[in-house]
Amino acid sequence: MFESISADQIKYIFENTDDAVCVVSSSGVLVEANPSAEKLFGITADNSIKIWDAIPYVAGNDDLIQLFIDAVTQKLTSQEAIVDYVSNDGKVFNLHVRLTFYKGDVSLYLIVITDLTKLIRVESAFARYTSPDIADYVLTTSEGQKRGGLTQNVSIIMSDLRGFTALATTMSAQRLIELLNHYFEKMVTVIEKYHGTVIEFLGDGIFIVFGAPKELPDHADMAVRCAVEMQNAMASVNEWNRKNGYPELEMGIGVNSGDVVVGNIGSDKKMKYGCMGSPVNTTGRLEALTIGGQVLISENTKVLLSEEITYSSAGAFLPKGSADELGYYELTGIGSLSLELGREEITWTDTDQECSFFMLMEKTVTEDEYKGKILKISSDKRFAVMSSDIVIKDRSNILIIKDGERKYAKVTGRDEGGYLICFTSVTQET
Numbered sequence: 405m406f407e408s409i410s411a412d413q414i415k416y417i418f419e420n421t422d423d424a425v426c427v428v429s430s431s432g433v434l435v436e437a438n439p440s441a442e443k444l445f446g447i448t449a450d451n452s453i454k455i456w457d458a459i460p461y462v463a464g465n466d467d468l469i470q471l472f473i474d475a476v477t478q479k480l481t482s483q484e485a486i487v488d489y490v491s492n493d494g495k496v497f498n499l500h501v502r503l504t505f506y507k508g509d510v511s512l513y514l515i516v517i518t519d520l521t522k523l524i525r526v527e528s529a530f531a532r533y534t535s536p537d538i539a540d541y542v543l544t545t546s547e548g549q550k551r552g553g554l555t556q557n558v559s560i561i562m563s564d565l566r567g568f569t570a571l572a573t574t575m576s577a578q579r580l581i582e583l584l585n586h587y588f589e590k591m592v593t594v595i596e597k598y599h600g601t602v603i604e605f606l607g608d609g610i611f612i613v614f615g616a617p618k619e620l621p622d623h624a625d626m627a628v629r630c631a632v633e634m635q636n637a638m639a640s641v642n643e644w645n646r647k648n649g650y651p652e653l654e655m656g657i658g659v660n661s662g663d664v665v666v667g668n669i670g671s672d673k674k675m676k677y678g679c680m681g682s683p684v685n686t687t688g689r690l691e692a693l694t695i696g697g698q699v700l701i702s703e704n705t706k707v708l709l710s711e712e713i714t715y716s717s718a719g720a721f722l723p724k725g726s727a728d729e730l731g732y733y734e735l736t737g738i739g740s741l742s743l744e745l746g747r748e749e750i751t752w753t754d755t756d757q758e759c760s761f762f763m764l765m766e767k768t769v770t771e772d773e774y775k776g777k778i779l780k781i782s783s784d785k786r787f788a789v790m791s792s793d794i795v796i797k798d799r800s801n802i803l804i805i806k807d808g809e810r811k812y813a814k815v816t817g818r819d820e821g822g823y824l825i826c827f828t829s830v831t832q833e834t
Contacts, residue, residue, distance in 0.1 A: 424517040428455050432476045435512065444517065446492050455515070464490040468499065475503045475513065486520065497521045535601045538677045541617040553667025553680075558615035559627035559659065559705055560683060561600065562691040563591070563634065565608040566654040567812070567828045583650050584608060590637050598630035603679050609691075613679050616666040624661050624708035628738050631657045631699045636744045638697075654696020660687040661705040686723045690732055693721065693799040695814050695826045697745045703731035711739040719798060751783040757806060759790070764801035764812075778806065779822050788813075791822035801828075 418425060424441035428434055432454040434447070442448050445458045456472045459465050467487040475483040483503040490496055500518040505511075565587075572580055588605065595602060595612055599620055603611040614630070615623035634657060642652040662683030669678040683704070690700050706713065715733040722729050736743050757778040763770045776792040796802070796815050802825070804811045813825040 422519075424515075424519075426455065426515040426517075428472075428476070428513040428515055430476065430511045430513075432456060432472065434458065441517065444489075444491070444497075444519070460490060460492055462490050464488050464496065468501070471501060472503070472515075481505070535603070536596075537599075537601045537618055541677070553665045553669070553678075555663050556616045556619070556666050557623075557661070557663050558613050558620075558666070558679070558683075559623040559661040559708070560664075560679070560687040561610070561612040561614070561627055561631055561634075561657060561659050562687045563610045563612075563631075563655055563657045564606075564691055566656055566696040568608040568653070570812070571651060579650070583645070583653075586644055587641050587653065590641050591634055594630060594633045594637055597633070598626040600626065600630055603677070611679075613664075613666070616664075616679065617677065622710065624705050625710055625738070627659050627661070628699075628701055628705065628709060628713070628735065629741055631659050631701070632735065632738060632741050632743050635697065635699055638745065656691055656694030656696060657699045658687050658689075658691030658694060659699065659701040659705050660690055661702070661708055662686070682723070682725065685725075686730065689721065689723060692801075693719075693732070695816060695828065699735040699743065700732045701735050703733075706731075706733060709738070713738045714742075721799070750787055752780045752789075753783065754780045759804050759806040761790075761792070761805070762803045763796075764803060769803050776804070777822075786827055788825050788827070789819045789822045790825055796823055 418438050421438065422440055424444045425436075425438045426434060426441045427436035434453055434455050437445075437448065447453060447458045456469045459469050459472075461469075465488070467485070468489050471483060471485055471487060481504070484501065486498065486500050488496060489499050498520045500520050502516045503513055505513045575583070587608075588610070591610060592602065595610075598614070599618070600612040600614050601616060601618075603613055605611075612627075612630070614620055614627040620626060635655065638653065638655055644650075645652055660683055662681065664679050664681035664683050666679050667677070668675045669680075670676055686702065686704075690702055694700050701713070713733065713735060714737040716736050717734045718731060719734075720729040720731045755778055759776050759778055761774050761776050762772065763774075774792060774794055776790045779789045779791055781788045790804070798815060798817060800815045802813050802815065804813055804825075812828045814828060815823050816826050817824045
């Protein structure tokens, strides 16, 4: 049996709770109000004022006023809502309001109001600093704040801007951030449309997962369609760049699927939602094979698709730690959705220029210097054909030095007399 609660105990709870508690008559007159309620509304119960008249008549308070009027005039058994409240000094609150009365007696209403302002602001800020799906997972699930993970089948996108590192050295920090923020804004809009979860922004790159933390049965279709629309959105990005005096950008995208471990990684004091496993590394490797404007998808993703794809070329590479090559496809469309960044026919100019070049391993320039010759170059200076006595693997990254200029490039195929290369960035020799 519970011990009986004294009137003094009830009074203490009533006066010291952080929630605003009011008792209102059947006509809406404020009968009782605890200190929290008096502070919130700036009135006391001694005023014999109707509860809705205690609220400033400004546009932001319409829903709260109507909530009280409806509950009293319609004799509603109970009413509950989350509404905004603008105080007399202009402060905006987010309130959770609950109204109820003793069953069978509508002469008195009990109103309990919880101030959610700080909680909602924290949740909103948290959702901005991470993906909304991750915020929801952390705040609403039993596993959201525990360390640990689980194995989940997902599709992964990794995207990266081509030549951005060199470009960043030519811009002020303020303009660089403005450029990136606009680019990310456009990309995240597309990502959310296809239910992708942004794991993190990697400098100018984006790491996206489809199928975690929320399961997504058609994650492969969503990822591939998202990748195509992200590339198509670059037209809008570059239109804004041109109008605002920024250089045009090019993005490469890799898409892969597989079983990964997802969950909270870190310590009890600091954790992050992460995604780990060989499919993540493979996606990064696939993205590194792209040039600007390309979407490469792996065979792992292709076999999961419910829609037909179109592609312009296919190849294979050896993922790190694997004994077998993995096939990939240069995507041009999926279903009715097509990649709109069409390549114009290249106009060539013949040349005969000696050059030196170095192979790149990851981001590191190797020590061995090789000799080559630029046989022809495109009119937009983006592509060239280079001959060499050594064998260069397709999709290799190289650094070319010619006439004091350092040009980073990717080998994209073979052409009559040499290798077709695409320049990714240019810096001046110092």
